[in-house]
Amino acid sequence: MLAAILKRLGSGAVVLWAAASAAYLALRLAPGDTIDTLVGDGPDTPVIRAQIAKDLGLDRPAVVQYADYLWRLLHGDFGRSYVLQRPVIDIIGSQIWPTVKLTLVASAFSVVIAVGLAVLTAGRARWLRGLVSGVELTVVSAPGFLIGILLLSVFSFRLGWFPVSGDRDVSALVLPALALALPIGGVLSQVIREGLERALDEPFAVTARSRGLTRLALVWRHALRHALLPAVTLAGTLIGFMLSAAVIVERVFGRPGLGEVATEAVSSKDIPVVLAVVMLAAAIYVALSLLADLAYLLIDPRLRKG
Amino acid sequence: MRKHLATLALVGLLLSGCAGSAAEPDADAGAPVQGGSLTWAVETEPITFNPHQYAQAKARLLVWNSFEALLTHDDKGGYLPWLAKSWDVSADGLTYTFKLREGVTFHDGEKFDAAAVKANLDQLLVSGYAPGVASTQLKNYQDAKVVDAGTIEVHLKKPDVLILDFFASPQGAQVSPKSLKSPDLKAGGPDVVGTGPFILDRYTKGQEVHYKKNPAYQWAPENAGHQGPAYLDEITYRFLKESSVRIGALTSGQVDVVEGVPATEQELVKGDPNLTFSKQLNSGTAYSYYFNQTRAPFDDLRVRKAFRDAVDVDALLQGVYRGTATRAWSIVSPSSQFYDATLEKTYGNNPANANKLLDEAGWATKDAEGFRTKDGKRLTARIFLSAPFVRDKRDILAQAVQAAVKQSAGIDLQVKVVDQGTATDALNKGDFEVFDNSRADTDAGAALTLILPKGAPINRHGFTSPEIDEQVAQAQATQDTAKRKELYLKLQQTVVADNATLLPLYAPQDQIAAQKKVGGLKFEPTAGVPGSAYNVWIGK
Numbered sequence A: 001m002l003a004a005i006l007k008r009l010g011s012g013a014v015v016l017w018a019a020a021s022a023a024y025l026a027l028r029l030a031p032g033d034t035i036d037t038l039v040g041d042g043p044d045t046p047v048i049r050a051q052i053a054k055d056l057g058l059d060r061p062a063v064v065q066y067a068d069y070l071w072r073l074l075h076g077d078f079g080r081s082y083v084l085q086r087p088v089i090d091i092i093g094s095q096i097w098p099t100v101k102l103t104l105v106a107s108a109f110s111v112v113i114a115v116g117l118a119v120l121t122a123g124r125a126r127w128l129r130g131l132v133s134g135v136e137l138t139v140v141s142a143p144g145f146l147i148g149i150l151l152l153s154v155f156s157f158r159l160g161w162f163p164v165s166g167d168r169d170v171s172a173l174v175l176p177a178l179a180l181a182l183p184i185g186g187v188l189s190q191v192i193r194e195g196l197e198r199a200l201d202e203p204f205a206v207t208a209r210s211r212g213l214t215r216l217a218l219v220w221r222h223a224l225r226h227a228l229l230p231a232v233t234l235a236g237t238l239i240g241f242m243l244s245a246a247v248i249v250e251r252v253f254g255r256p257g258l259g260e261v262a263t264e265a266v267s268s269k270d271i272p273v274v275l276a277v278v279m280l281a282a283a284i285y286v287a288l289s290l291l292a293d294l295a296y297l298l299i300d301p302r303l304r305k306g
Numbered sequence B: 001m002r003k004h005l006a007t008l009a010l011v012g013l014l015l016s017g018c019a020g021s022a023a024e025p026d027a028d029a030g031a032p033v034q035g036g037s038l039t040w041a042v043e044t045e046p047i048t049f050n051p052h053q054y055a056q057a058k059a060r061l062l063v064w065n066s067f068e069a070l071l072t073h074d075d076k077g078g079y080l081p082w083l084a085k086s087w088d089v090s091a092d093g094l095t096y097t098f099k100l101r102e103g104v105t106f107h108d109g110e111k112f113d114a115a116a117v118k119a120n121l122d123q124l125l126v127s128g129y130a131p132g133v134a135s136t137q138l139k140n141y142q143d144a145k146v147v148d149a150g151t152i153e154v155h156l157k158k159p160d161v162l163i164l165d166f167f168a169s170p171q172g173a174q175v176s177p178k179s180l181k182s183p184d185l186k187a188g189g190p191d192v193v194g195t196g197p198f199i200l201d202r203y204t205k206g207q208e209v210h211y212k213k214n215p216a217y218q219w220a221p222e223n224a225g226h227q228g229p230a231y232l233d234e235i236t237y238r239f240l241k242e243s244s245v246r247i248g249a250l251t252s253g254q255v256d257v258v259e260g261v262p263a264t265e266q267e268l269v270k271g272d273p274n275l276t277f278s279k280q281l282n283s284g285t286a287y288s289y290y291f292n293q294t295r296a297p298f299d300d301l302r303v304r305k306a307f308r309d310a311v312d313v314d315a316l317l318q319g320v321y322r323g324t325a326t327r328a329w330s331i332v333s334p335s336s337q338f339y340d341a342t343l344e345k346t347y348g349n350n351p352a353n354a355n356k357l358l359d360e361a362g363w364a365t366k367d368a369e370g371f372r373t374k375d376g377k378r379l380t381a382r383i384f385l386s387a388p389f390v391r392d393k394r395d396i397l398a399q400a401v402q403a404a405v406k407q408s409a410g411i412d413l414q415v416k417v418v419d420q421g422t423a424t425d426a427l428n429k430g431d432f433e434v435f436d437n438s439r440a441d442t443d444a445g446a447a448l449t450l451i452l453p454k455g456a457p458i459n460r461h462g463f464t465s466p467e468i469d470e471q472v473a474q475a476q477a478t479q480d481t482a483k484r485k486e487l488y489l490k491l492q493q494t495v496v497a498d499n500a501t502l503l504p505l506y507a508p509q510d511q512i513a514a515q516k517k518v519g520g521l522k523f524e525p526t527a528g529v530p531g532s533a534y535n536v537w538i539g540k
Helices: A002-029 A034-039 A046-056 A062-074 A088-121 A126-141 A144-158 A171-201 A203-210 A215-252 A258-267 A271-299 B002-015 B057-066 B114-125 B131-137 B162-167 B243-251 B263-270 B301-309 B313-321 B351-360 B394-409 B420-429 B444-451 B466-477 B481-498
Strands: B037-042 B071-073 B079-081 B084-089 B095-100 B141-148 B151-156 B198-204 B208-213 B234-239 B257-259 B275-281 B287-291 B372-374 B380-386 B412-418 B434-437 B502-507 B509-515
Touching (some): A002 A062, A002 A271, A046 B131, A062 A271, A088 A126, A088 A171, A088 A215, A088 A258, A144 A171, A144 A215, A144 B243, A171 A203, A171 A215, A215 A271, B037 B057, B037 B243, B057 B198, B057 B208, B095 B114, B114 B131, B114 B141, B114 B151, B131 B162, B162 B444, B243 B257, B243 B263, B243 B509, B263 B275, B301 B394, B313 B394, B313 B502, B351 B394, B380 B434, B394 B412, B412 B420, B444 B466
Parallel strands (some): B037 B234, B037 B257
Antiparallel strands (some): B071 B079, B084 B095, B095 B151, B141 B151, B198 B208, B287 B434, B287 B502
């Protein structure tokens, strides 16, 4: 048991290191540099560029910069943002909560949407399933900002129910969370519905029904467990997707958050910030896959013996 | 993608039904009212709140809320006293003496005096702090001497009239000497303070910045609209980067003012009876295509002229910007005092001449696709647009130019919208035939010193001549504005008319749209960008 845990942690560490190195390499290989952003609309001469490079330590060989970076990372030092001129840890720290809040609420929404739709429509009349499934697929395929703008146009600009922007109160969270949750809820609902229908075809379902169990109770108490396993496997990936979709949602809704920080940092080659965000995302992935493994045990008693 | 977004928002907004038309600002705001709080949606979130580090023209409207400079621009190309009561220039143009206003305090209680001005100048020269300022605006700066608390002498290495432009620029704004020691100095924020009418007290990255009134404020420049403290108690600038979201927030009354109204949404805003709309041309240089004359095909004057004659700029602007853009004819923006209006209508939209010139230049044959060729090579030109910096639909405009030069003269203009790194790479290696540029300098002369002389940072077109270098240097050294104008007119004739170095397209502008109840919205004189919130009020 202990060995298994250690192995898990060890592979987690390798994932983190690989993520940090891959991100570093990608930024290195991409054309252009940080100095362009710092120069901005201002004057631009070789002297200025050399000066900035020297101040940031960008004039050192790439290998030295990489080693230096890893070394400081080991000590929990993420460095200072080249562009924003503040410690990376402060930037991430101030931006992480709005994003976490957004993804948590969006996750809750998407679970409610997915389970609700799947339970209500699994094994029902063909036209109903077709209709709901069609809507789900449309939402899944629509670009994120389109959903965002539509939600805003209707519920904010026209009806005035929710404010357009910012991380203010609960009401400001509804639309962005919904914009994130709809496509994910759509995918999950498709997966769960299929699982449900497969479970309902199993002999145990017939047996349960013959015991006099109502249809809803059967779905809710027995079939859903079967259907949730693939959904949980998928959920880890989907939450990763959510972090990247948050980039667009945060932009459209004018919310603070890691997504916006990450995009700006990538386009301005603010390496310390990009690397910190990548590390964070990798850590979240590692944690989620662990949680998913635990969730399997909870959902499926058959897995507990092993 | 962006296009869809705009269209959708447009549809969404049209649903809400509007009639009538937007009025001029102030018409319905009534007399100035004290108090209230205002929300202003802006397009750009500043990278830094430290004015010394200022590098984004779109962030300028925030700077003057909490910071102030020694001088400010008037609307005639001159300067007005601000934190300086008066200034004198020695006959040799090497010493500038500023008499400072008394009784001015920074937000942290520090006194504003000659020592503070000197501390700011010293800080700007600290290695690595503001290299851009040190090597251009303060290029000719020698040192500063505190004569007494109210007087400071600035010595130059050689005469440079643009030093006054520096003392009126955000980079020349006065930061509290105490703040200069803050660990967050470069990033700015609540700990880095100035003397302005508002105090920055809250900044939420990615969302908004909040200012509250400075009740002690008594030192507005004479063109500020009024004297004493600001009208508003507080103002929040929200960062809404998507223009359709900004406009939606305005039309639904969730924000009071927006900055940045793209052409596609201007009709909508102007048609809304509850809104006001105003716009102003920026200072500096026009948005132009510069030809790289260090390589074929634009090393040939005839090809450069042919390219210009192949384009009907007015028709393109009408098509892309629906009549909201102002045509440019010179390298200098038409709003500048140095603009050469005689260049208007002297070239362009003459396909017959374009074809004649290209025939003469040897591009006489055409290939299967209808493009001109010479020695089997196609007449191709590439322009690189850096995607993160594409604004004002410049990518669409480039495609319109592409279609125009193909149709009327058989030129193959290839528009490459690429990431910033790739664009910079191409520019650095000189691996392009056309580059686009516009600059928002308050003094158009400052922009020309960066674009025209040999070896200047933006001299990527490769046109140099000793006369140009001489004229640019003279114009920077002379204090006689009439003489400067004469020199800049000469330069424009050489560059635009004789050498055909560039194809000027349009004069960049800024727009403000607001609820009718908001009064006192102004554009900054000379710069032409939205002004600070000092004179803004919310009417009843």
